[in-house]
Amino acid sequence: MRRILALLGLPLVVTAAGCAPAGSDPADGPSAAGRDQRWEAFDPRAAEVAEAWRPAPAWRTGYVPLQDPTVLVGDPNFTADTEVAFRAGWYRDQVEVPANRPAAGTIRFPDGTMTVPLVSAAEAYRQLDQGDPPPCEGRPKVPAPTIEPGPDGSVSSPVATACIPLTVTAVKLGTAEVRTSRGVADVPAWLFTVEELAAPVARVAVAPQSVTPVPEPTAPARPGPDGVVGAQHVERVDGARLTYVLGVGACDTGITPLVQERADVVVVGGGVVRATGVCTEQLKLEPVTVTLKAPLGGRPVLDVLTGQVLTQQAG
Structure with a gap:
């Protein structure tokens, strides 16, 4: 099974x-x-x-990321609701997200550097945003206890999370630390300021053709x-x-x-x-x-x- x-x-x-x-x-x-x-x-x-x-030679010479391309830059101070939204990729933008591609950027590894083409902030945002939360209109903040069938009539209280997206209020090009096959590297990334979080959400800006899969x-x-x-x-x-x-x-x-x-x-x-x-x-x-x-x-x-x-x- x-x-x-x-x-x-x-x-x-x-x-x-x-x-x-x-x-x-x-x-x-x-x-x-x-x-x-x-x-x-x-x-x-x-x-x-x-x-x-x-491993192929690219393991030591290329860019092989060993973590998710979405990176938190600092402690986000999650609540239960904002963590659910972050994990699910629920975002809404309240700022114009630039569609022009910037000049090439530099990845800085412990053993050297690598120049790579970058994606635009708009492309990075499309990768970051995984859709809207499901409709929750009229749902109570705390659901009623559920009575489980059985001789004892046991009661459980499920925890509800609000169906809210994270609000993007600013974006800029910066860097994020990413674990790679060549150690932890400083990688070009679009940094999204999110109203509900205490730290920016970074999305790696390296263009797909420069990323070697594991x-x-x-x-x-x-x-x-x-x-x-x-x-x-x-x-x-x-x-x-x-x-x-x-x-x-x-x-x-x-x-x-x-x-x-x-x-x-x-x-x-x-x-x-x-x-x-x-x-x-x-x-x-x-x-x-x-x-x-x-x-x-x-x-x-x-x-x-x-x-x-x-x-x-x-x-």
């Missing part, structure tokens, strides 16, 4: 050092005394994924090992601290980050204890945090099940 994606539960934040016995290497996993079957199953799979990694994954032919789950995306990178999101079952327990770190690549996944009873077929997203032996830099983060390069989502 196909799993249905659901955002269930609270984030799980664990450092690899906290999961390993004293004296073990957090980036390589627990010592032999503390290793369980999940680690034993993860290690050879991760090694196979790492050894299959063969390489296609090379996954092992056999299914993933039991008790090992894959990663969905990167959530945050702070030097050597890496937060990524696992896709686990709704009833899985014992969620543990699993990492194999190499000089050129980092392979991640997770270990879980599967439920033995009846459970719903849902995919739950669980963030986990690990501390690597060295800052991530330009190394790719690969999913242990698919071999996919994990990119970082907006926000």
Whole structure:
């Protein structure tokens, strides 16, 4: 049965050092005394994924972004409503958005620069704006409790979010920090001032013909090992601290980050204890945090099940 994606539960934040016995290497996993079957199953799979990694020359010479082209420049001070609007891409413009294309811009990598053509502010805004929110006229701010059928008549109170767009009041050409295959780069971006947010929303301005997509994954032919789950995306990178999101079952327990770190690549996944009873077929997203032996830099983060390069989502 196909799993249905659901955002269930609270984030799980664990450092690899906290999961390993004293004296073990957090980036390589627990010592032999503390290793369980999940680690034993993860290690050879991760090694196979790492050894299959063969990036094209553009990985070191071109512009290969490893995160969403929409970037927050600072803390937006989200409310529940504005975060929903940001994630959904609901915008309305209250200012003229220039349609003329600017001159070429410069991407500044840690190891050099690259001159690239840029898109106009109007083109960037069309990419940013994903449509209007659904109509919510007459909807109460707080919905009435829902009575669930059953002998106990249990009550749940769903949380409503307002269907509001974000209001763009100004736009200018600037730069945004973007994680790339060559490390964190300063990339030309259109900065949109949004009335409801405390920080601008940036949309990368690099023209599509100058963007190299991430390489296609090379996954092992056999299914993933039991008790090992894959990663969905990167959530945050702070030097050597890496937060990524696992896709686990709704009833899985014992969620543990699993990492194999190499000089050129980092392979991640997770270990879980599967439920033995009846459970719903849902995919739950669980963030986990690990501390690597060295800052991530330009190394790719690969999913242990698919071999996919994990990119970082907006926000």
